[in-house]
Amino acid sequence: MDTPQLSGWLLDIQRSSMHDGPGIRTTVFLKGCPLSCKWCHNPESQKFSPQLAYFTEKCTLCRRCESVCPTGAHTFSSQKHSFDRNACIQCGKCAKACPSGALKLFGYQATVEEVMAVVRKDKKYYDASSGGLTVSGGEPFAQFSFTLALLKAAREEGIHTCVETCGYASTEQILTFLPYVDYYLFDYKLTNDELHQAYTGVSNQKILYHLDLLYTHHAKIRLRCPIIPGINDTPEHFAGIHALEVRYPDLCGIEIMPYHDMGKPKATALCRANEIEAATASQAQKDAWRREMARCGCSESILNSL
Amino acid sequence: MYSLLFDDCLSRGKPLFSGGIRYLGGTLETYGNINVSDSLTAIKQLVYDEGKISVEELQHALAQNFSGCDSLRSLLLEAPKYGNDLDSADETAARFHNDLCSMIRGMAERVGLHSYLPVLINNSMNTTFGVTTGASADGRLANTYMANANNPMSGMDKNGITSMLNSLVKLDTKHHAGAVQNMRFSKEMFAGLFEKTKTLLSCYFENGGAQTMITVLGRGDLEEAMAHPELYPNLIVRVGGFSARFVELSHDVQLELLNRTLY
Known part of the structure; x- marks a missing residue:
């Protein structure tokens, strides 16, 4: 099949995205994720079908x-x-x-060309702000051929590419993508692997291996760490975040993302059980995290992202 | 006395508006332009291209102010609207804009002026006139406000600020004597992401934008957004590291955001 005609499953295309990578961007949300995080704030993105x-x-x-x-x-x-x-x-x-x-x-289907027709409309804004295309999800790597074709198409038009990933894919796939991704928003969810498996459905070993692999290949990576009250707001995990900061000094930042329960109404609407009790993190809770993170060695820049 | 300050009035011995001035120009304000173009877009698509509505059905629905014609009105409302960077709606808007502007310019001689140009500012007259204007084929109800100047109909730009700006620059500025382009930002966007906002606006001007009128919204406006969500489809708020459209959040989430301290 011709690459421009290749189609993928989308959730939404959001223009004027200001928080999904550098500059002003268009974010393409794909449907389907190999993980099933119990706190997922976009539960409608987990399944691969409408x-x-x-x-x-x-x-x-x-x-x-x-x-x-x-x-x-x-x-x-x-x-x-x-x-x-x-x-x-x-x-x-x-x-x-x-x-x-x-x-x-x-969930709806769209071809690479249909998506690009929207993406290229803001090219001037990307160029002026060092922005571009962000492919998010779901998990972008899970729709391998489509995402690859989309990133290549963007690159061919001189559009900066960013991928928001959980890091869970085959190593071969990760390496295939490498030349076409300018910037990674890479999730780091849980340090304890047993808990990682219990809360996301998969082990974090492969994910951490891929983080290391990308870093070794000098990829630009910004680490994003969702902190969920009662689940990963532990000294063990905070120390784990700090360890990555020490191990990978050239990351493009580590960002703490406090849990919010905006996903709950959507989970209910999809008949998906609310699997966690946690409520949106309060200011007091965030202050306590900040102190605990500082105690675990986390840098000012991590604390300030909270 | 005022005439003394203008060339030619003294030598001709005539006051300003009685042949004293060499070049006399004037302007004409127009209202509801975008409601017209959105209506034409909807009619083209639904009546002619897709045949989903007949002319008679549309006439009936408009005469009844859509009473008992909910699904027909939904179709009209769902038709492409100017302000979303969609070719169909924007091309109609640009064509209507150019035609209207040319027509007004062409009437200069008829009204006894050397130049006659449209002005698209409206202040709040689009609402004043709207309340005595019938229902329109863009889905607008009778006796309600019309779109302000050449800006998208309130609440109909739902595709992000870059789309709205891209639509705005499609209406050529060389044809008129002035227009106001409304832009409303949340404080989080305007102050929190000032550099990006600056780039956004510079880029808009580089693309041909001529003017901007900026409103930055604070907490009282969120209360308004809760009471009238249809007027705030593009109000983006940050919630714990994520972006969300305020009006799409559940009631409780909105209340939570509303009650946060505003610095």
Whole structure:
């Protein structure tokens, strides 16, 4: 298949992104991730196939979904809207008919050229701000051929490329991507491998190996560390972050990302159990983390990112 | 007395507006331009290209102010809107802009002026006139505000600031005597990311932008955004290291953001 016609599963394309890498960027969110972090703030990005979300609180009981659904997945009785997820075929007709935004289909297909047609529209802004294209997710490396083609296409047009990754892919894939990625936003989630497996579904060994591999190849990497109350806000993990700072002095920064529970309504709407109790980190909690991180040796720049 | 300050008035012995001045120019303000172009875009797509709506259905719906025509109105609202860097809507807007400007310029002689140019500023008259204007085919309800000047219809630019700026520069500035381009930033964006904001605006001017009117929003505005989310689709807030559209956040999250200390 021609590269420009290669298609991938997307969640969204967000223009004017200010926080997904250097400068002003366009962020392409892909759908599907090999990890299943229990605190995931974009739970709609985990599955590789489209998903219908039902936001109960937004439903106005207008029953339009019921009239367009080909499988009878939406039923109404005594002012209550029931959605049978098993009957749903993710056709998205109800989401289109829903006037209140209570139903939303997450995930759509787009070709490399279709994505590039949007990306290239802000080329002047990228050039002026040292920005560019960021591929995020989900996990960009998981849609190997599509992401590779997209990054190559961007490069050919002189657009800076950034990938936001969990680092979990085959080593061969990571190396194949290497010449086409200008900047990595690399997640560091948990130092303790047993806990890493319990909370994300995979071991961190391969991830750490890839971090080392990229660093050895002089890749520009910014480490992003989500801190989730009660899960990884431990001296062990803070010391682990500090150890990486010492081991990799040429990182383009380490950024602490305190947990927020914005993903919870989406998880509920996707019928995905809220697997963690944690609430958005409070200021007091962040202050306590800051003290603990300082005690574990973390530098000022890490503390200031909190 | 005022005429004394202008060339030719004394030698001709005539006051300013009675043939005294050599070149007399004037301007004409226009309103609802973008509602017109968005309406034309919607009609082209839905009536002619896709055939989803008939002319009669549209006429009926507009006459009824969309009462009982919710799905038809949804179709109109979902049609491409100026301000999102979408070719269909922006090309219509640019074409209407050029046609309207040329028409006004061409009327100079008829109105007895040497130059006659449109002005697209509106202040708040787009609202004043809007409340006595019927429903329009862009999905706008009767007796409600119209788009301000040549800016996107309020709340219809949903594709990020760069898209909005790209749309703005598609309307050629050489045809008119002045326009105001509204831009509203959150404090987090404007102050917190000042360098990026500066680059954004420099780039807009390099691309052909002529003017900007900047509003920076603070906490009272978030309360407004909660009460009227449809007016704030592009209000981006930072939540724990992530960016989010304020209006897409759940009620509780919005309250939480609202109650934070504002420095």
